[in-house]
Amino acid sequence: MRVIFLAIFTILIGCNPTPEIPDPSKVPTGKGKIHGTLNERKMQCRLVKVERSQDLQGAWSCIYDHPKSDVHDVVTVGESNMCPNMVFCDKR
Numbered sequence: 001m002r003v004i005f006l007a008i009f010t011i012l013i014g015c016n017p018t019p020e021i022p023d024p025s026k027v028p029t030g031k032g033k034i035h036g037t038l039n040e041r042k043m044q045c046r047l048v049k050v051e052r053s054q055d056l057q058g059a060w061s062c063i064y065d066h067p068k069s070d071v072h073d074v075v076t077v078g079e080s081n082m083c084p085n086m087v088f089c090d091k092r
Contacts, residue, residue: 045073045089050080064089 045064053059053076062083064073073089 043067043089043091044086047083047085047087048072050083062087066090 045066048063048065051061051063053061056076059076059078060080060083062075062077064075064087066073066089073087075083075087077083
């Protein structure tokens with residue numbers, strides 16, 4: 001009885017299925033629609049001025065000139081020295 005149980009136990013443990021190899025086309029790379037094609041911005045905006053934020057207390061607003069629009073782009077940051085001179089603008 002022990003020999004039969006030991007043989008069945010050995011057969012069940014020894015028969016491991018082969019591991020599945022993932023399809024490279026379905027592996028997430030972080031370059032999908034949200035991170036890749038929708039986030040491409042080729043146009044740059046130049047920094048115009050830095051002023052205190054009207055909405056948030058203690059925050060600063062970086063105001064950028066949009067080359068194709070009269071409306072400026074605004075980015076809110078924590079310190080006045082955190083504003084880069086050029087940023088990528090949205091498409092209008």
